[in-house]
Amino acid sequence: MDEIRVFPIIITKDKGSNEYPYFVEIPYIDGMTEGKSIADAMEMAKDYIGTFSLENDLPESNTKLPKVKEEVVVTLVTVNVSEYKRKHDNRAVKKIITIPNYLNELGKENGINFSEIMTAALKKKLRA
Known part of the structure; x- marks a missing residue:
């Protein structure tokens, strides 16, 4: 059975950046990444979580959304950790x-x- 994890992410638009204007925080693993759009930012967060799982134990899924300022997007991302490891574990x-x-x-x-x-x-x- 595949290991599926769910984590909240916080996406903030950086008006000063043109190439990667969406900054992503992954608070439950102290991760950060960025994206070209909100959809790209969500994919980058999933990739970050998957990559993190290759060398670290992930905390349990957490669907509690953090409190944030109004001008940011808070959403949940789902990562199939087992599938990610099958595709990316090159040990x-x-x-x-x-x-x-x-x-x-x-x-x-x-x-x-x-x-x-x-x-x-x-x-x-x-x-x-």
């Missing part, structure tokens, strides 16, 4: 495979990187 893991000896010998003679070949084959097979 190397050691796997043991069995291949015929003649392929092993030919590969060594030709300087083949077996891990690189296996990764490419898996990506192709899994369309990843």
Whole structure:
């Protein structure tokens, strides 16, 4: 079962910035990011939370909206942490495979990187 988390975010428009005018605060993980539009800011917040989850434990979901000034947007974002980790966790893991000896010998003679070949084959097979 996938791990789904929900967090409030605070979006403030910075009238002085043209490229990324929407500043995003993610108070429950002390995160900050920015976006080109409100929708982009929400996506950037989801990405920030997902990236944060790769190396840190996330707090439990929190749907309590913080009190803020009237000129800001407060909303909730939902992040499928499990899906994010499946797509973005690039840590190397050691796997043991069995291949015929003649392929092993030919590969060594030709300087083949077996891990690189296996990764490419898996990506192709899994369309990843």
